[in-house]
Amino acid sequence: MSLLDHVDVVDAPNTLIENNPTEPAAVIDPAVPTFGQLGLPQQLVTALERRDIRSPFAIQVSALPDALAGRDVLGKAATGSGKTLAFGLPLLARIGQDGRRGPRAPRGLVLVPTRELAQQVHDNLAPLGQAIGVHVTTVYGGAPMYRQIQQLRRGTDVVIATPGRLKDLINQGEATLAEVVVTVLDEADFMADLGFLPDVTELLDQTDPAGQRLLFSATLDGEVDKLVRRYLKDPARHEVVRPGEAATPAEHRAYSLAFRDKLPVAQELASRPGRTLVFVRTQMGVDRLTENLQAVGIRAEAIHGGMPQGARRRALEEFTDARSPVLVATDVAARGIHVDDVSLVLHYDPPADSKTYLHRSGRTARAGAGGVVVSLLLPDQVGQAKRRFRQAKVDPDVSRIRPGDAPITELVASGVAVEPKERPARDSRRPSGAGGRPRRDGDRPRRPYGDRDRRPYGDRERSDRPRRDGDRPASGERSYGDRSFGDRRPRGPRSSGEGHRSGGRPNRPAQH
Numbered sequence: 001m002s003l004l005d006h007v008d009v010v011d012a013p014n015t016l017i018e019n020n021p022t023e024p025a026a027v028i029d030p031a032v033p034t035f036g037q038l039g040l041p042q043q044l045v046t047a048l049e050r051r052d053i054r055s056p057f058a059i060q061v062s063a064l065p066d067a068l069a070g071r072d073v074l075g076k077a078a079t080g081s082g083k084t085l086a087f088g089l090p091l092l093a094r095i096g097q098d099g100r101r102g103p104r105a106p107r108g109l110v111l112v113p114t115r116e117l118a119q120q121v122h123d124n125l126a127p128l129g130q131a132i133g134v135h136v137t138t139v140y141g142g143a144p145m146y147r148q149i150q151q152l153r154r155g156t157d158v159v160i161a162t163p164g165r166l167k168d169l170i171n172q173g174e175a176t177l178a179e180v181v182v183t184v185l186d187e188a189d190f191m192a193d194l195g196f197l198p199d200v201t202e203l204l205d206q207t208d209p210a211g212q213r214l215l216f217s218a219t220l221d222g223e224v225d226k227l228v229r230r231y232l233k234d235p236a237r238h239e240v241v242r243p244g245e246a247a248t249p250a251e252h253r254a255y256s257l258a259f260r261d262k263l264p265v266a267q268e269l270a271s272r273p274g275r276t277l278v279f280v281r282t283q284m285g286v287d288r289l290t291e292n293l294q295a296v297g298i299r300a301e302a303i304h305g306g307m308p309q310g311a312r313r314r315a316l317e318e319f320t321d322a323r324s325p326v327l328v329a330t331d332v333a334a335r336g337i338h339v340d341d342v343s344l345v346l347h348y349d350p351p352a353d354s355k356t357y358l359h360r361s362g363r364t365a366r367a368g369a370g371g372v373v374v375s376l377l378l379p380d381q382v383g384q385a386k387r388r389f390r391q392a393k394v395d396p397d398v399s400r401i402r403p404g405d406a407p408i409t410e411l412v413a414s415g416v417a418v419e420p421k422e423r424p425a426r427d428s429r430r431p432s433g434a435g436g437r438p439r440r441d442g443d444r445p446r447r448p449y450g451d452r453d454r455r456p457y458g459d460r461e462r463s464d465r466p467r468r469d470g471d472r473p474a475s476g477e478r479s480y481g482d483r484s485f486g487d488r489r490p491r492g493p494r495s496s497g498e499g500h501r502s503g504g505r506p507n508r509p510a511q512h
Contacts, residue, residue: 032056033061034056035056039064047127050131059083059238060089062240063087067087067236068089070094073087073214073236074232075214076219076220076240083216084186087110088110091184093132095107096129099133099134100155100157104155106152107182108159109158109183109184110160111161111186115140115141115142115143118138118140118162122138129157135157137151139152139162139169140161140165141164141309142308145168149169152169164196167202177207178207180207182211183213184214185216185227188215188224192222192223193355213231250371252361252395253373253374254375254385254389255399255407261401262376263292265408266289267296268408269408270300271298272414274415275325275341276325277319277326277329277345277364278327279348280328283304283306286304287302289348300327301314301319301327303315303328303329305330322420328348331356354392357392360373361373382398385398
């Protein structure tokens with residue numbers, strides 16, 4: 001594979017993670033072209049300005065012109081470099097040129113490895129798509145399939161999906177990729193690590209062979225290279241390299257400790273002010289450590305693949321808003337987490353390899369901010385950890401510690417608290433009172449309870465309306481008072497004679 005087009009990034013005050021609209025407006029560097037100068041349609045430029053996104057990131061400056069021109073693009077950039085808008089803006093611009101309404105098959109597809117990443121890409125692109133009439137929907141496992149089917153049947157323009165769930169919907173005949181003209185692969189290397197590439201290739205084979213394809217990944221070796229060679233046609237290659245990227249800005253530390261001291265040290269570190277992301281190897285380990293942290297008064301949440309999607313999303317919201325500043329996660333769940341100001345990454349269990357170590361550690365020291373990465377190692381794990389550090393090109397000293405030692409207390413004291421945020425309360429799907437949900441075609445009009453003439457309980461006389469065939473006799477034709485519950489007619493033996501229905505239950509005597 002030929003070398004990528006390298007773009008050096010100079011640290012600047014407008015370097016924000018994924019152009020986060022919750023941060024203050026970016027300072028515009030006159031040396032950096034604007035979105036409009038890069039060729040983005042004015043409607044999208046206006047929509048970005050409404051979200052206080054005015055200055056593009058380096059990967060966006062590099063990749064947008066080629067992507068907007070319709071070329072296949074191969075992008076290599078670290079997490080937090082602005083990749084979402086680098087592929088999302090050209091996708092929306094292309095689909096928005098041909099506005100459609102009503103039931104329709106998607107024309108844009110974004111494949112991502114995890115549910116959390118699918119939701120975060122949707123949150124970034126959906127408001128921009130709404131501004132130009134492009135409907136964006138998500139399809140991923142762990143969420144009700146029925147709702148996703150209903151969204152697809154009503155019609156959508158762009159689908160953001162994990163490969164497994166999308167395949168299920170296609171096999172059921174509820175989705176088709178025949179009209180997809182722009183396909184995006186995000187975090188392609190991680191999809192390869194998870195074993196998703198056979199599903200990815202099967203899905204890509206169903207899209208338009210002449211369509212545009214955009215692939216973004218942190219690494220471009222191994223199976224990703226095969227994917228590039230097979231599906232991308234003469235791609236424009238772009239890579240963002242920050243000054244000093246070989247020496248990661250995070251501070252790496254490693255401590256050797258006895259097994260009995262591992263949990264107490266983790267509890268000390270988790271009590272550090274600021275956001276802390278803790279990595280554990282197994283789902284059961286995540287739940288157990290989260291319970292132990294909560295037991296000592298630490299506000300911690302768990303996230304892993306065995307949890308319902310609603311619980312995972314709530315945990316991520318609690319961590320993002322700093323209401324629970326500690327998140328305990330497995331590798332799979334945490335790969336799609338893009339949260340600012342994570343000041344400490346704690347490897348409670350060591351990762352499987354150097355690539356996983358770098359991906360875990362990349363959750364901190366993002367967008368020019370500082371961060372600390374701590375590895376807790378049992379004595380028999382030290383040798384393998386040192387080899388992993390060398391492969392990752394980091395060289396922390398491994399020192400022996402016990403709970404309460406100076407390195408731990410100093411690290412805890414250096415933390416800076418993050419102010420919790422409160423999210424606005426979600427509106428109920430069916431509010432009470434006269435308003436209710438918006439009417440759809442075929443719905444009956446809903447009347448407020450106060451406008452109804454409600455019958456008192458027990459008033460069964462309905463002499464105001466005419467009898468219809470099949471109605472029971474009205475009051476006066478037959479009296480219920482003639483029968484008491486204590487004096488019931490005895491039932492005769494079951495037979496096929498007169499006075500019995502075919503089902504066997506005795507009929508009332510016929511009146512002549």
